[in-house]
Amino acid sequence: MMKFRERPIQIVLVIITLVMTIFRFLLNENGRVSPDSIRYLRFAHNLPVIDNTTTPLGYPLAIRFFTFFGLDEFWGSKAIGIMAFLFIIIFTWRKKFFFRESVILCSLFSFLSIFSFTMSEALTLPFAFLFLYVSALIIEGKLERRNAIFYLTLSLIALYNVRYSSLFIIGGTGLFGLVFYKRKYASPFIISGIIGGTFVVLYKFLFIDYFNENYVNEALEIGLHPTSRLLIELLQGLCTSFNPFIHISDPGGGIINYAIYGIGFINILAIVYVFIKYRLTETETFLHFCRGNRHYLFLFHTVFLFSQRYRLPAAGSFQPSGMAGVFQEIISGPFA
Incomplete structure (x- = not known):
């Protein structure tokens, strides 16, 4: 059976994915920008003024950060997508955390589209990998007690500050600890879930309600x-x-x-x-x-x-x- 060198194939696949990510928004008539993307770009442009709470602060802040290097908001969002892809590849390679699978995963059309799109999903992916990595260390017993709670909570809060839908991940983390409460690793998941849930409540009252008291009601009306x-x-x-x-x-x-x-x-x-x-x-x-x-x-x-x-x-x-x-x-x- 014919055998191929794996490492060159991985390198070529990473390069092709990177190039296709760039071509994906360069050759798109809208530059992979949607009406929701415009909201992010406007949010980032107006910072430090908060003009809406429809989205968390994480992604607009990241876009704003890249503007300090001479990029405008549009190119800053594209830089985030490219950096997110490179971070995932380098991180999984250095940590030996599903590196081969991550290369395959990032080369799929769905992920390639995410990296080229001006949306917060691109910034969510690196934090999602960090969250999964920390969780795996806790379950395997390589991260315990205070360090486990600290890093798991930090990853949950980071995810929520990029996408509100990470609320489900926070709930799932706490639920996992409750279901397996007899296991040694249960307490970090329970405590982190509680802290993450508390952060969500405080975020709602101290940030969202301060700028838009009707945000939750308006969001619920969409699903009626x-x-x-x-x-x-x-x-x-x-x-x-x-x-x-x-x-x-x-x-x-x-x-x-x-x-x-x-x-x-x-x-x-x-x-x-x-x-x-x-x-x-x-x-x-x-x-x-x-x-x-x-x-x-x-x-x-x-x-x-x-x-x-x-x-x-x-x-x-x-x-x-x-x-x-x-x-x-x-x-x-x-x-x-």
Whole structure:
């Protein structure tokens, strides 16, 4: 069987991903900017004046930081995406934390689109990796007591300051500790979840309400729809989230959405099959509690859990095992 050197392939894949990320916004007619992106750019431009609380401070502050180096807000947002990608690659390589899987993950079209998009997801990803890394150290017993609580709480607060949806991750962290309260590592997750929840409450009363008292009511009004519609949107959202190639459906509808939902649904079935056939480790179980409501954490746990079952080949060679073995097992397993 033909063997390939793995390291050169990884280097080439990283370079191609970086170049395609740049081309993704250079060749896009809108520069990968949406109406929500304009809100971020305006927020960053007006700092230190706070003109809205629709978004947390983290991403606008990061954009503002890059303007001190001669970039405007638009190019500052693109620099954040590129730096986020490079951070993930360098961090996982130095820490030996799912480096191979991270290279594959970041090269997927969904992640490439995130890095090129002027949205807070790009800044969320590095903090999400740090959060998963700290959590894994705690579960493995390599980080204990005060240090565990401090770093886990810090990562949760950092995530929330970039995206409000990280509230679900904070809740999942505390819930994981409560469910496994008899384990040695339970207390850091419980305490960090409580501290993170307290921070969210204080953030709401001391920051959000100060600038916009009606923010929560306005946000809740957006979701006032019949249950039948919400269930359909939930299923569509799950299928889109689990699609590793296309991260958003066409708002205008059409036959393309059936393909997008179909790929995601097949991926869900594949994951369910693997989870039923193989028992999850404690680290894998934790990822289920903290998937949040965005597609990047769904993809995190998809790639990471698959890699736990089918380890990629050792450094120095690349053979058609690893992820390919996963799908071969999924396809042939039920009929073997």
